[in-house]
Each structure stands twice: as structure tokens, then as C-alpha cells.
Amino acid sequence: MSETTIGNLADPAARKALTDGVERTPGSAKPDPILKVDTIVRQFGGVTAVNVDHLEVQKGLITALIGPNGAGKTTFFNLITGFDRPTSAGKGAHWAFDGRTLDKTGASAVAKSGMVRTFQLTKSLNRMTVMDNMMLGAQDQTGEKLGLSWLKPTWAKQEKEIAEKAEGLLERFKLLAKKDDYAGSLSGGQRKLLEMARALMTDPKMIMLDEPMAGVNPALTQSLLGHIQSLRDEGMTVLFVEHDMHVVRHISDWVVVMAEGQVVAEGPADTVMSDPAVVDAYLGAHHDTDLGDDSLLEDDDPMEKQIEAEVEAEEGKA
Amino acid sequence: MSTTPTWARPRARGVTGLMALLSLLAGLLLLAAPTASASTTSTLCMPSDETGCISGTIGSRVDPVAGVTVTLLDENEAEVGSVTTGDDGKFSFSVDAAGTYYVLADPESLPDDREVLPPADDVAGPDDSTTVDATLGGTSAIVINVRSVDYQAGEASLGTQLIQASAQGLRLGLLLALASIGLSLIYGTTGLSNFAHAEQVTLGGMVGYGLCNVLGMNLWLGIVLTTLICALTGYAQDRVLWTPLRRRGLGLTQMMIVTIGLSLAAQYVFQFIVGGSTEKVVVENFSNVEIGPVSLTWLSLVAMGISLVVIGLVGFVLLRTRVGQATRAVSDNPALAAASGIDVDKIVRGVWTAAAGLAGLGGILYALTVSNGIRWDTGMQILLLLFAAVTLGGLGTAFGAFVGSIIIGLVVELAGPLGAPGDLKYAIALVILILLLLVRPQGLLGRAGRVG
């Protein structure tokens, strides 16, 4: 992609120039937004999980979505990807991706439009091989049409191309050696990688990663971060939820902070953490601690995290 | 839903579970063993290469007429044989030539208040007999329907019929509710659709038959004891079968298929022990009580009262006690409940025990008042009504199950007077269920947003 007016976003200076021109207030306007969200409210019973007035995501950048547990990040992901319907549907809720209105679009159509997500609790297809997982990611397969599927010659050539592409991606994610193993036999971290690679098989315009680093071995994290950055450099937009502040600071060009369902702050990683609203948002859970202290965030009680994740997943299913 | 890996579980548990399962089945056999000698099997006809069978029932499966003389005539209206129906209203003839035969029920031998319903035109033979085509090596089945002599009188007022049917519907609904609340609680706490729940209902009737009829126990004591024994089977079942399977991490679908297997095995265990006939829980008949246009046996009224009290009790426990609170917490989110210090296994075991006890109570009362006896497939007949009730009210909500049961009970009983022929009244209940799912998939009382 070439955004000539903005400059080449593979260049850090161009990115800095871009973000410098953006207001550091919640819901600020971006020069070239790929995703625009208005008035999205989601209530569970009486509890408001998400209440976002306005949010724009800049094309071609890595945007991080952070916030304390229960801030509504995953629910927000679910809402804009069509996995959940806002309570405010028909009452002002409106969001558009790449110029296309998604208010009533189902999850699969959202994915087809180029906005592809991964899940916090990895959804690998366990009783299928790693390769089959990957192959499913490819779009517009002739062989997936029931009428033609039993005639192998109609899809054999395309199948071969898809397989080559899948192997290339697996290579990049260090999973090629496992390609004939069942996905269920992979470790948690490997499944995260598989899910990300599978999402890339769809050739997305924007990839939405829900805690991509959780459970991934530290040695791999580095190369994974490299992959994400090179995706951006190739022109893809990345939006990701992450708890690891090192990661956030290391790769994100822009950070959006959510708390209690609302967007409370936006800005570049190095400045946003000192925003009083952000400190407020985190204070409830972590007294007297520096928000940059990663060990604190990582050492969260694993049991608590697990439950949190499950509760969120339950809600996400709705 | 738990995300714990499943292949790490020790295999030994499954073996224990198997042993326990077998001992449970053995227990079932022992439990009902004394009844075997008491049941009279009806005359049976097994077809072979050279012979064919003609068999049938006078009356209906749920309301058979005993002691009727049935005569078989051949094509030339010559008498081939004559038998008298047994307690289950059944008769059978063995023939050694294929062809057309006529079956005639002697009107004189029917009870005074019954008469034979004339057969449909296309099977009508001479003298109100029923035509049947016999084949060698096969059984040809016929049903000769009877009706009350005074049914004409009832025809007079649709209003009266509707009121009477509503009362019966309320009775059916309350009894269904006893079983469906348990089904719903099990679904709520474990996510399991238990297809063997119907057999728990049958078990209630069977145990009641064994205690009250065969052993001659006092009816009230029998009802209490039946409930306790059935509750015990629920407890044992969870202890030896479901808990180990949950620990093994068996998927819900697989567990559901296990319940299908259990249901199949249990049905044939009932048949094996008691036979294929309908057995009465108590021999005596109960006098009718007339309240305005409604006429029900006094036992029906008592049964409805018992149901109401017990259901009220369940509601009280669920809403007002710590155990009830814990149960609802487990239904809501097992992982969170476990993390907040609730012993999920204990709650689930309690639910199984209560569910089986309630189903057993429902079973014996159903056999006493609605179906006029118990048969191996009595429970199976109402299984879908139970599922319909639970789904109608909203999967996994106990109060939804109660409301759903009452609605299903009323629909089934009112369908007849409103013009639905025969068995179709069950079909109508199911059609309503499917239609409701179209409009409101979460059921009447279910919460929106958790489905899909």
C-alpha cells in the first residue's frame, strides 16, 4: 500500500510525524482512519461492559489497546468483528471499516472485508493438522463450493498454491516442522502462533490480535514482534490487546487505553502511561506501583487470570 | 466450561466407573427382582417360516381392556380361534396360512361402560369386525379401540370438555414439572442433556409397582420410599458414573450419547424384569371427586397437591438457602463458582440426587393418576414432552421448566377436545416448541444474549 500523502510508514520518522499531528484525547481524529467506531454500547444484564463514544484507528500503524482486567477490551473486539451485537444496535451504533459500514455485518463477512481477528483463548482446530488449519484460512477457494468439491481437477491447482503460501507462513512462524501434527498437540504458545499465521492466510487489511504474546516463550516473543513490525512495514494495520507493557512500548505506534468500558486516553506509548486518567484507571487494582513495572503485570495470579479469561470468553460467546 | 486438558487424567478412574456402572445395573436387576414372578406374561406368538401372527390390543396402550373375548375369522367368516385378553388388553393368534382374516371383539364381554369403536371404513369387515392381512413369518398388528358408552353425553358441551381437559392438563403439567425441573437442573449445572431421565421416571413407577403392588406396602409409605430409592439411584449414578466421566474430561456430546446408551439399556432391563405389559401400582380403583364440571379421582387431587408442595419446596431451597444459592452459582459459571470456594462436585451430586428423586416421585404419581399403570416405555413416551417443557421455559432455568411443563401439559390435554386426533396431541406440543424456538430461541424465561 502506498499512502503518498502520509509518507512511507515503514519509516519511523514518517510514523512519528504522523502521530505527532494527532490530538492526545480519547476519540481523536486520525489523518487516514481505517476503522471508525461511533456509539457502541454493550450491556450484560445491568452492567455496562463497553461504552465507546468514538474511536478511530489509523491505517498502517500498530495500535495497542490496553486497560485493566475487565475494561471491556475483548468485548469491544467481539462487537466490532461481528461476534457480538451492541445493545445500542439501531440506536446510534455505527462503525465502518475501510469505508464499508459494518453495523449489520456478521462475523464471517467482517473477516471477508479484510478485518481478521485472533482470540484470547486460542481457537486452534485441535483435531485437524497444522497444515489443514492453515489451509482453511485461504479465501475464495473453488474446492469449498459443494458443487465442485468432488471434482478434484477444478481445485487441485489452487490447492497447491495455497499449500505453498501456507508453508511459507509456517516457515516464518517456525512451525513448518509441525505441519502434519494435530494442532491439539501444540503448546499454548505454538497455538497462538498458528492462529496468527492462519489469520494471515486470509490476506487481511487489518489484523486484530487479542493478547498475542500471552503464553509465548520469551525467545519467540522477539521474533514475533519482528513479524508484527514487518507486517506493518508491508502496509498492514495492526490492532492488538496486550498486558505486557514492554511489548506495548516496544512496538506500538499508538496506544488506546480503556477502563470500565470507555476509552479514557490515547497517545504514543511513552507519554500515555503518565496520563492521569490512565493512572486512575489502573489504581484500583495496583496501588503504589509504577505502571511501567512489567513484572507486576506478568505476575498476576494465574488462577485469577484464567477465570477472568473464561468469564470474558463466556461473555464473548453471546 | 472447563478448559483443563483431558488426556492427562488417570485411566483407572474410568475402570472404576465401569465397575460401578455394572454394579449399578446389577443393583437395578436386584431391586426389581421380586417383581418378576408376579407379572403374568400375555400369550405370545412368535412368527416362524411357516406361521404368522396376528396380535393386537383392545383399548389403547395406556387404557387396555382386559377379559374381552376376541374371535378370529378366516376369509369365509369361519371361526379360526378365540381368546380372552389379558390384563394388558393384548391378544394374539397364530395362523399357518397367509391371507385376509377378520378380528371380532365380542361386545358382550366388554365392561358395561365400554363399547367397541367401529373400525375405519377401509379395514371394516362384516359385523363391525376388523380386517387384517396376515403374512407368514411376520406379525400383523391391529388395535381395536373402545370408548365410554357415555362419551356421547360429554360431546354435548365443548365448554365442559375444555374445563375438564384443563384440569387434566394442569395435573399432567404438574407431574411433568416434577421430572423436568430435575432435567433442567442437571442441564444447568453440568450442561448435559440427559436422555436417561425418562427412565428415572419409569423407575419411579416400577419401584412403586414393586413396593405397593407386589410387596403390598401401604401406598403412602410406598410413595415416600420410592422417592428415596430413586434419589439414591441418582446419587449412586453420579458417584459411580458421571463424576468419574467428568473427571476423565469426556466431552458433553459423548456424555449425552452415554445417557442414550443408559436409556436403551434401562428400558430393556425393565422389560427383561417386568415384561412388556402395563402394571398397575395399586390394584384398587379410586373414586372420583366432582368439583363443578371437573371430575378427577381424589388421588389425582392429592398428587397435584404433592407436586405443588414439592415444587414449592424446591423453589424455596433454590432461592432462599445457601445450597440453592450455590447451585445457581454453579449453573451460572462453574469455574467462577469453584474459585469462590463452592464444592462443585458436591453441588452436582446433590442435583443428581434431587433430580432422580423428583423424577421418581413424578413417575409413581404419573403411573397412579395419568397413565393408569407403568410400562417399560412409559417414561420414553413423555421424554420429549420433558425436553419440550425444559426448552420452552429456557434451557437450564428451573422456573422456566416449571412454566414450560404447565404449558405443555395444558396443550397436550386441550388438543384432544379442540380437534386433534389421537397421538397428534403430542405432535402439537412439539410443533409449538419448534415454532417458539423460531421466535424466541432462549425460551420463555431464558436470558437473551447467552445463546448463539
Next chain:
Amino acid sequence: MDQFLSILQATVEEGIAPTTAGVAIAVIGLNIHFGFTGLLNIGQAGFMLLGAYGMAITLTQGLPMLVAVLVGLGAAVLFAFLMGAPTLKLRGDYLAIVTISAAEILRYFGRLAALEPWTGGAQGIFGKNFQPAFIELSFFGGGRFDLLPFSYRDAGGTPVRVISLLLLVVVIAALVMLLTGARTSKGPLAGLASNRAVARWGSIGLGVLTFLLVFFTFPVSLPRTGTNGWWVRGVAWGLVALCLLFVWLLVRSPWGRALKGVREDEEAMRSLGKNVFVIKMQALVLGGMLGALGGMVYVLTSTVQADAMGRSLTFFAYTALLLGGAATIFGPVLGTVLFYSARILIRNAANAYVPDGWMSTQQTDQFSYIVVGVGLMLLVIFRPQGILGDKRELRFNV
């Protein structure tokens, strides 16, 4: 010994009966639903009933066979749409409840006295009223039970039987060795089986040979059905083979891959841009059509009777599927054949060897069903992958 042989004969007869073939086809359909797509259809008997009624009623109206088959299949397609549309977007349980309810509704309607002119009510439609149209299509000519020198009743006399029995033992042994050789690289034929093409075509060839030999070793008598023995048998099992081929072609394709994806995780599939609803609907319709076809084959030698295709038949179908191995190609057929023969074996053996004082003739029949029920439970608990399934697949929960 005579008793033993007659039990064996009855067992094999049941295993290769046309009705077993009919159920096998329906189980192949159920495998598409449950095994490959994960759809919990507990109303497969309803599809069978619909196919059987559709065909038989059309034939009794005097229409040609082809129309009758199309009517049966069309009815199944419609039925699948009606059940799928409201439920396939909801959780799996809803499909289960709706399919089992809808199948029961069909059964109640089939029994309805008011519909007797068409459905025959509780007694059903007798074979003589619709089977002639099928028998007329036979190209086996005059001798209804003869094929070249072989008669359907004795398949060429004692010498043929003895030779084919011996051959059968050899062929089965070779097949088993080849298969274990291919899977574990052990056994006398491991070297041969290491070549994948040899292993594949060899086992297919031996499988077909086994099948043919069984036919000649255990001739079947169907004196009472009045159907043309070789013709009905050939059509029934020929259709089974065709269905297997069809399913194999579909399952190896990207479409088959999408089916399995839906089974594993619908949401993941949605996130990859797949229209899960459409895939599930296609699977439901396709499996339902196979169910209807199975129902038609099922009644080729019997009566179309509503109660014969009730819930129990669906449960048997599940048992057969799990026995053979869900999500395998040959599993449904192997499972069905073994299931039906095993039940007859248990019943007849109990009849012959258990004293009447312990179990009456009637009770042996019930006993065989108790074994079926317990067997289903044990199978799901201890060998959920069935005979042909891959154990590794089952280690991972969905």
C-alpha cells in the same frame, strides 16, 4: 455344531441383509452430520421415514421409480431446510431437540388414522403395494433368485461354500495383516504395506473380495418378502458402495476440510471468513438425503411402517457409527454390519446356550438390547474413536 453353524448363518444373514445396507447408508449420512460436521442430528430415522414414505406413496400412485426416488430425496431436502433454518445459528443442543422432535412428529403423522389412505396408518404400506415397481427394473431376468450358475438360496452348492469359506478365512487374515502392517509397520506383510499404493489398493481389493466371498459362503433366503433376491441385494450394497465413493470424494476436498473446521470451532471458522451457516446447512441437507436414500433401501424388503423407524433406530445408528468410527470413510458400514450381526449373534447364542429357566426366548431378545445399550456406553467411554478411528484425534477435546 449344527446349532453353531445355524447361529453363524443367521448372524451373517443379518449382516448382509438389504435392510442392513439401508441402515448403513443412513449411517453414512449421519457420519456427515455428526462425524464430520459435528451436527447433533438425533432424528436420522425421521429422514429415513420420509424417504421411505416419499418413495412408497409415489409408487402406490402409479408413478415411475425415478420420480418416486426424487420425491423421497426432495422431501428430505425440504425437511432439512425446515429444521436447519431456525436452529443452525443456535447452540448444538437446539438442533438435537428439534431433530428428535421433528422425527417424532413425522412418526405420529405416519400413524394417523386420518392419513390411512396414503400412509396405511399404524399398519403401514405393505411391500406388495409398492415393491413390484422396483422388481420390474431388475435385469436379472426370469429366475428371481438365480444369477448365472449361482442361486440366491445356495450360491452353487456345498463345494462352492466350502471353497469360499476357506478362501474367506485366508482373505480376511491377509487383509488384517496388511492393515496392521500399514499402521504399525509390524507383522508379516509390513514390507509390502510400506508401499502406500500397494497398501491402499491391496486393502480395497481384499475388502471387496471379502465382501463377495461372504455372499457366496452364506447364501440368504428371503422366501417371504417376494423381492428378487440378487437384484435387491445388488442394488442395496451397490448403493452403499456409491455413497462411500461420494463421501470420500467430498471429504478429501477443501469443502470436507471446512466441514471439519466447523466441527472443531465455529467461531474460529467465522473469524476466517467462512459462512458457517451455509456449510452446516449443506451438510445437513446432504446427510439427510443419504438418510432418505437409506430409508428407501430399508423398506425394499419390508413394510413402510412408522414405528419401525422411530427413535430406537436413530440410537442404533449412533451406536453403529461410533462402533465403526465416526469421521472415517468405512466406519459407518463396518459399524452397521457388525452391530446388526452382533445383536443377532448375542440373541441366538443366548437362545441356544442359556437355559430357558434363566432367560425365556423373549428375554434373550431383550438381553441383546441391554448388551447394545451397555455396549454403547462402554464404547463411548473406552474407545470413543471406534474400530477405524484414529486414537490420536480423540486425545484433544473440542
